[in-house]
Structure formats: C-alpha cells, structure tokens
Amino acid sequence: MAKTGFCDSMPLLDLHKKTTEERRAPLRAWSNASGPKERWHPQEGEEQPRGVQQKTEPERRWVRRLPVSTEDGIIMGFHENESSSYSDGYKEDEAVLLYLHGLQGLHSLQTLVPGLLRHEMELAMEKLGLIYDRSYAWDVFSDMMRSQLRFTFPNADLPRPFTDTTRAILVDWLIQVHGVFHFSEETLYLSVHLLNRSLRQIKVNTANLQLLGVVCLFLAAKKEECLLPEVSELCFLMENSYSKRQLLRMERRVLTELKFEVSHSSPLHFLLLSASIAHCSTKVVWMARYLLELSLLEGQCVVFLAAQLAGAALCLARRILQEPPTPERETAWCIASSIHMGSEATLLKIMHIQAGAAARAQSRDTCATFLKFSTGETMHVSNHLALQSAPSLLSLTATHT
Amino acid sequence: MAQECGFQYEPVAEIGGGAYGTVYKARHVESGQFVALKSVRVQTDQDGLPISTVREVALLKRLEQFDHPNVVKLMDVCATFRTDQETKVTLVFEHVDQDLKTYLEKAPAPGLPPSRICDLMRQLLCGLAFLHSNRVVHRDLKPENILVTSRGQVKLADFGLARIYSCHMALTPVVVTLWYRPPEVLLQSTYATPVDIWSTGCIFAEMFRRKPLFCGDSEVDQLGKIFNVIGLPPEEEWPADVTLLRHNFSPISPRPITDYVPEINDLGAELLLEMLTFDPLRRISALNALEHPYFQEDEVTNG
CATH class of the missing domain: 3.30.200.20 (Phosphorylase Kinase; domain 1)
Known part of the structure; x- marks a missing residue:
C-alpha cells in the first residue's frame, strides 16, 4: 500500500505527448483512480486538540537565548534586532554565511566553539557516518555550511514553458521512481537539486522534460548508490518513449553543462544533524523529513538554503507534534538552536510554505510524498490531524513577532 | 561545449x-x-x-x-x-613550474634553511588538513606531486587522481614508488587519512636529508628499512588478517631519528616521530600536527 502502483501513474507521466490536452486529461484520471482519500487512515490516539497554539510560546524563547557568540557565523550570537522584516532577515542570513564563506583554513575555529556543542556535533556526525575522525567534525560542518551557498537561485522563475506545476508533476513522479528503486534519501534530494539546476541551464523542450528528470535521478544514483538501475529499466519506466541512446546522450549533456558539479549540501544532512543534536523523538524526525520532502515539490523553495529548509522543517515538526517538553529535551534543543540555520523571519517564511504544502498534500494530484509518509514505517506522520490546520497554527504565532 | x-x-x-x-x-x-x-x-x-x-x-x-x-x-x-x-x-x-623534488635539488649546498622547511611543512599540513576534513585521502603523496610556486607557496596536486586513474587504466606495468608508503599500506591492511601523514613524515625528513628516508625496492624490503629506524612494533600493534607476519622480521629496537636526520631540531624530531608512528590510530593527524610546538617555536624565532 505504500507505493502507488507504477503503472497506475503512467498516464500522468506522459509529458512528452504532443498536445496539452492529452497531457492534462490523464492527470485528472489518475488522481481519481488512486486518490489519497481511500489511503488516508487517521491514527487512533493522534487526535490533537486544535487550540494548542499558545503552547508554542516557550519554544520561541529557546531559539535565541543561548549566550554563545564566536567569530564564526555558524553559532548564533545575539540577534536581538529581530523586529526586521522578512527580507531583512534573509539578507542578514546571507551576510553571516557570506562572511563565513570568506574564511579560510578554519582549523583553529573549533577552539571557538563551545565544547558541549562541539561534542554533540561530533557525535551526530559520527552517527550519520559523515566523518572518519572526530577532530574534523567542525570543519566538515563548516564546509557543509559553505557548500550550500554554491548553487543558489536568485529567484524561483523557471524558463518557459515550464511552470511550478509541471515541475511538481515531474518531481512527484521522480519520488515514485526513486521509491521503486529503494534508493537512499540523499539520492532524491540530489536528483531534485540537479533538476533545479539543469532546468535553468539546459534548454529542453516539454517532450524531453521527463528524460531530463530521469537523467538527473540516474546521475544522482551514480553519485550516491551502490546498485544502479539498468538504463533499459529507466527507459521502460518511461514506456520506452526514449531510447537508451537518447538517455545516455542526455546524461553527457547534463554532466557537461553542469561541469561535473554533482555534489551538494543535502538539506537532509542538516536536518538529521540538528535533530540528532536536539535529541528529537523519532516521530519529530519523521514529521520533519515529511515536511522537508514536501518542500521539494514547492517551486518557491529553491531560493532557500539547505540549512534553512531543514531548520524550518524541524521547527514546524515540533510545533505540529507538540510533544510535552522535558528539561533534557529542551536543553538539547537549546544547544541545537545555537547553530545558525537561518534568521527567524526566513525560517517562518519557509514554515508557512511547508505548512501550506502539508495542509494541501492529501488532496493534490502530486501526492507521492503524502503516501510515502503515511505508512507504518514512517509512523503515519502525513496523516497527522494537526497538519490540516498547520498554516493557522503558524499565522497565530507569527503575530507575536 | x-x-x-x-x-x-x-x-x-x-x-x-x-x-x-x-x-x-x-x-x-x-x-x-x-x-x-x-x-x-x-x-x-x-x-x-x-x-x-x-x-x-x-x-x-x-x-x-x-x-x-x-x-x-x-x-x-x-x-x-x-x-x-x-x-x-x-x-x-x-600549471606550477616546479615540484618539491626539483625544489630540493635546486637548493644550494647546505640545503634548505630550517625556517624554510618549517614553512613548507606548515603549508603542506594545511593543504592536507583541508583534504582530510573533506574526506579526501591523497594516497600517493610524494615530492613529485607537491608543487612549489616561485613565491614558495606549496600546492598539493594529483589528489584523488590516483583513484580516477586506477579505476580506468589498464596500464602497462605501473611504477609507483614504495618509498612514501606507510606500513599499513605495505601490509595491505585497511587505511585512511593517516596514510598521508606517514608520507608527509617521510617528506619532512627528506627536506633535511635531500634524499629519501626509506628507499626500499620491494614491500618487504621497504618494511625492513622502516623498522630499522622506528624499531619492530610490538605484537599487539601488528594488524590482524595480514599475510606478512611480525616474526618474518627480525626484532630490532628503534634508533634515534637524529641518526638519520641530524639537522633536525628537538621539536622537529618529536613531530617527525609522531608522524612516523607505526599504528595509524596513534599517528598524529594533520590538524594536531599544525598545533605542534615545532610550528610555534618557528613563529617565535622568526617573528
């Protein structure tokens, strides 16, 4: 029940069909055929009272009170001038990160980081298998923070004729294909990252859009996976609308145009690191992963940095689940929050997008992520009732700023 | 394109x-x-x-x-x-015109001044710490792929290439020098970043000696030459699951490193020994090496 039968969704994937009519019609058909309603089973005991917004107040206080300040912008100093508007907040983030970008030879930097945070970071990185040697933990993290600035998009505009909707349909399909191959989550994030760049850098027509998407997934798999799908399998998934030769040619084209730069800082790494430092419950982590994956479908999210998307997903997940605070957990959250993932204004902006996406998720045509996170394996997070009212949860707290 | x-x-x-x-x-x-x-x-x-x-x-x-x-x-x-x-x-x-090998060959008679060696080493370790913090192991560090610009700037080259090439080249017998290889590579045990530190230690000694420290002509010979200097390691440090056993080598105790590198000062010798440590887990890391008093001493004398 976890995976949408692949053949069910095939009509949707016919992006290469000649006329727009042909392309649109099956889309409706598919959403009717495997609509999420029948798959949506609210879990017993997950009922959340709706009016719990006031509870989020203490959390806001945690965000900025830790009195640590180093020369490194990663650690949050005192940002008390937070009354600024959204755009100011974003600029401030950029300034901090750009400053960080300018630093070289950061090896002495780790001495400036509070020992407790450093220790937690080392443990978290080790747990995620990101380091061989603990003494490099902080450097690896600094590099992650800097690398995420490497490919940023000034705006969310897509070259014509593509729209956020076409992009979302393609990403949704890639999520399904990704599920079919049981690839790692990193591969999915990398695929969409490559797609975002390719869409803006390579001229493709609508007929080749699906091919481009598959090639991005294929390249991401080459970067991240041990077992690769056969090219013929990929062609089969596209109903053999393209030949193997066409696929391999597209691969060369994408690699050449992207100049082999197929690495990125995955928002998932930031999420898992923060969650691990914050000692978040498994359910919070699944919820945050769900919200983060939903942002892959949101065209407007491409302008945000990986750490910001992850930070927002984690904050929102905590607000939605409203787990009773324990001193231990709050302290851990406090330590995790001292890592500068983004200004409050930026995080809030992203949380709004994610909350909106989560509220609409089950009624959309592009519901692969919703289905994926409705399984027992993922603790049924996408079925959580509070998600439907997630946007209002935020708008109330937003008025306090 | x-x-x-x-x-x-x-x-x-x-x-x-x-x-x-x-x-x-x-x-x-x-x-x-x-x-x-x-x-x-x-x-x-x-x-x-x-x-x-x-x-x-x-x-x-x-x-x-x-x-x-x-x-x-x-x-x-x-x-x-x-x-x-x-x-x-x-x-x-x-393109950088000269590598460390030529740089050492071209140095006038008594060799490089100690402060120059210290500076080259610091740059070398900085580059290495950077690679290691990015989870890149050079694996083939030797004077030929350490470049030195005309202004004395050290630049590591060919990192990662070893892997690119080895994957694809069905080459005619590849001649790769053994001289900078650490014991764990010679013994074909597992290896990671400490590999490069060993090679750096060999290069450190070579900067003073102006000739390589260990010039073995086979894996076993190379190991023998290493043990002549650092002594045969104790049984408990010998890696498990390797074909070459410890008792294949004659027991030998370490000799003072200054017998081989007489020009090195005390702190330099101390650092060198920490780099030429048999057990990769106990070998100093690039980051820690940069914190070694050997480099601070130089700051004082030059500053």
Whole structure:
C-alpha cells in the first residue's frame, strides 16, 4: 500500500505527448483512480486538540537565548534586532554565511566553539557516518555550511514553458521512481537539486522534460548508490518513449553543462544533524523529513538554503507534534538552536510554505510524498490531524513577532 | 561545449609520462596562461559514464570551490565524447613550474634553511588538513606531486587522481614508488587519512636529508628499512588478517631519528616521530600536527 502502483501513474507521466490536452486529461484520471482519500487512515490516539497554539510560546524563547557568540557565523550570537522584516532577515542570513564563506583554513575555529556543542556535533556526525575522525567534525560542518551557498537561485522563475506545476508533476513522479528503486534519501534530494539546476541551464523542450528528470535521478544514483538501475529499466519506466541512446546522450549533456558539479549540501544532512543534536523523538524526525520532502515539490523553495529548509522543517515538526517538553529535551534543543540555520523571519517564511504544502498534500494530484509518509514505517506522520490546520497554527504565532 | 578543451588550449610540451598517463603543459589560447592537462580515457559502456568517474570528478569540483591556497587549482573539466564507447575526460589544472623534488635539488649546498622547511611543512599540513576534513585521502603523496610556486607557496596536486586513474587504466606495468608508503599500506591492511601523514613524515625528513628516508625496492624490503629506524612494533600493534607476519622480521629496537636526520631540531624530531608512528590510530593527524610546538617555536624565532 505504500507505493502507488507504477503503472497506475503512467498516464500522468506522459509529458512528452504532443498536445496539452492529452497531457492534462490523464492527470485528472489518475488522481481519481488512486486518490489519497481511500489511503488516508487517521491514527487512533493522534487526535490533537486544535487550540494548542499558545503552547508554542516557550519554544520561541529557546531559539535565541543561548549566550554563545564566536567569530564564526555558524553559532548564533545575539540577534536581538529581530523586529526586521522578512527580507531583512534573509539578507542578514546571507551576510553571516557570506562572511563565513570568506574564511579560510578554519582549523583553529573549533577552539571557538563551545565544547558541549562541539561534542554533540561530533557525535551526530559520527552517527550519520559523515566523518572518519572526530577532530574534523567542525570543519566538515563548516564546509557543509559553505557548500550550500554554491548553487543558489536568485529567484524561483523557471524558463518557459515550464511552470511550478509541471515541475511538481515531474518531481512527484521522480519520488515514485526513486521509491521503486529503494534508493537512499540523499539520492532524491540530489536528483531534485540537479533538476533545479539543469532546468535553468539546459534548454529542453516539454517532450524531453521527463528524460531530463530521469537523467538527473540516474546521475544522482551514480553519485550516491551502490546498485544502479539498468538504463533499459529507466527507459521502460518511461514506456520506452526514449531510447537508451537518447538517455545516455542526455546524461553527457547534463554532466557537461553542469561541469561535473554533482555534489551538494543535502538539506537532509542538516536536518538529521540538528535533530540528532536536539535529541528529537523519532516521530519529530519523521514529521520533519515529511515536511522537508514536501518542500521539494514547492517551486518557491529553491531560493532557500539547505540549512534553512531543514531548520524550518524541524521547527514546524515540533510545533505540529507538540510533544510535552522535558528539561533534557529542551536543553538539547537549546544547544541545537545555537547553530545558525537561518534568521527567524526566513525560517517562518519557509514554515508557512511547508505548512501550506502539508495542509494541501492529501488532496493534490502530486501526492507521492503524502503516501510515502503515511505508512507504518514512517509512523503515519502525513496523516497527522494537526497538519490540516498547520498554516493557522503558524499565522497565530507569527503575530507575536 | 564538450569539444571546447581541444580548441581552448594548445599543447606546449609533454611534462610527465607518469604512472597515470601523459600530462601536457598547454597554453590557454585566449589568456596565454599556462595550464597542465591531464586526460583519462574512460570506457563508456551501456550504463553511460562510469560511477567512479562521476564521483571522483565531482569530488575534485567540490574541493575546488573552497579555493584552498595549498591545493592546486582545478580550472576546468572537459568531457570529450569521442564515440559512444569512449569518453576522454580532461582535467585542466593551473600549471606550477616546479615540484618539491626539483625544489630540493635546486637548493644550494647546505640545503634548505630550517625556517624554510618549517614553512613548507606548515603549508603542506594545511593543504592536507583541508583534504582530510573533506574526506579526501591523497594516497600517493610524494615530492613529485607537491608543487612549489616561485613565491614558495606549496600546492598539493594529483589528489584523488590516483583513484580516477586506477579505476580506468589498464596500464602497462605501473611504477609507483614504495618509498612514501606507510606500513599499513605495505601490509595491505585497511587505511585512511593517516596514510598521508606517514608520507608527509617521510617528506619532512627528506627536506633535511635531500634524499629519501626509506628507499626500499620491494614491500618487504621497504618494511625492513622502516623498522630499522622506528624499531619492530610490538605484537599487539601488528594488524590482524595480514599475510606478512611480525616474526618474518627480525626484532630490532628503534634508533634515534637524529641518526638519520641530524639537522633536525628537538621539536622537529618529536613531530617527525609522531608522524612516523607505526599504528595509524596513534599517528598524529594533520590538524594536531599544525598545533605542534615545532610550528610555534618557528613563529617565535622568526617573528
């Protein structure tokens, strides 16, 4: 029940069909055929009272009170001038990160980081298998923070004729294909990252859009996976609308145009690191992963940095689940929050997008992520009732700023 | 786009017929700038470009963005798709005229002044710490692939290439020197970043000696030469699951390192021994080596 039968969704994937009519019609058909309603089973005991917004107040206080300040912008100093508007907040983030970008030879930097945070970071990185040697933990993290600035998009505009909707349909399909191959989550994030760049850098027509998407997934798999799908399998998934030769040619084209730069800082790494430092419950982590994956479908999210998307997903997940605070957990959250993932204004902006996406998720045509996170394996997070009212949860707290 | 490499650069000279294929010095037609071109021919099978090429080149590109002063600059990567079966990947690096080997050979009679050696070592370790913090192990560090610019700046070269090449080249017998290899590589045990520290230690000694420290002509001979200096390690440090056993070597106790590197000062000798530690887990890391008093002492005397 976890995976949408692949053949069910095939009509949707016919992006290469000649006329727009042909392309649109099956889309409706598919959403009717495997609509999420029948798959949506609210879990017993997950009922959340709706009016719990006031509870989020203490959390806001945690965000900025830790009195640590180093020369490194990663650690949050005192940002008390937070009354600024959204755009100011974003600029401030950029300034901090750009400053960080300018630093070289950061090896002495780790001495400036509070020992407790450093220790937690080392443990978290080790747990995620990101380091061989603990003494490099902080450097690896600094590099992650800097690398995420490497490919940023000034705006969310897509070259014509593509729209956020076409992009979302393609990403949704890639999520399904990704599920079919049981690839790692990193591969999915990398695929969409490559797609975002390719869409803006390579001229493709609508007929080749699906091919481009598959090639991005294929390249991401080459970067991240041990077992690769056969090219013929990929062609089969596209109903053999393209030949193997066409696929391999597209691969060369994408690699050449992207100049082999197929690495990125995955928002998932930031999420898992923060969650691990914050000692978040498994359910919070699944919820945050769900919200983060939903942002892959949101065209407007491409302008945000990986750490910001992850930070927002984690904050929102905590607000939605409203787990009773324990001193231990709050302290851990406090330590995790001292890592500068983004200004409050930026995080809030992203949380709004994610909350909106989560509220609409089950009624959309592009519901692969919703289905994926409705399984027992993922603790049924996408079925959580509070998600439907997630946007209002935020708008109330937003008025306090 | 794919064809650009050929047109943009004109070859000037062949600069290395190294183990990993031919390297050309070339000139960028527009700017007149010199570059080093290294090409690998990759078999493109029915799965397209091989995974290893995609990964290694992506890694080099990722490191490039940090623009580290002690790492050679990768200016461009070109993929020329010759046929459906073969792809030529050309890496375009900045060209630096001399390597550490020539630099040491050209140094006038008594050798490099100690302060110069200290500075070169610090730069070398900075570059290495950078690679290691990015989870890159050089694996083939030797004076030939440490470049020294005319202004005395150290730049590590050819990192990661060892892996790119080894994956794709069915080469005629590859001659790779054993002299800078650490015991765990010679014993074919597992290895990671400490590999490079061992090689750096060998190079450190060589800067004073102006000739290599351990010149073995086989794996066993190389290990014997190493144990002559550092002594035969105790049984408990000997790696498990290796074919060469400890009792294949005669028991020998360590000799003072200053017998081999007489010009080195006390702190330098201390650091050198920490780099030439048999057990990779106990060998000093690049980051910690940079914190060693040997480097602070130099600051005091020079500052």
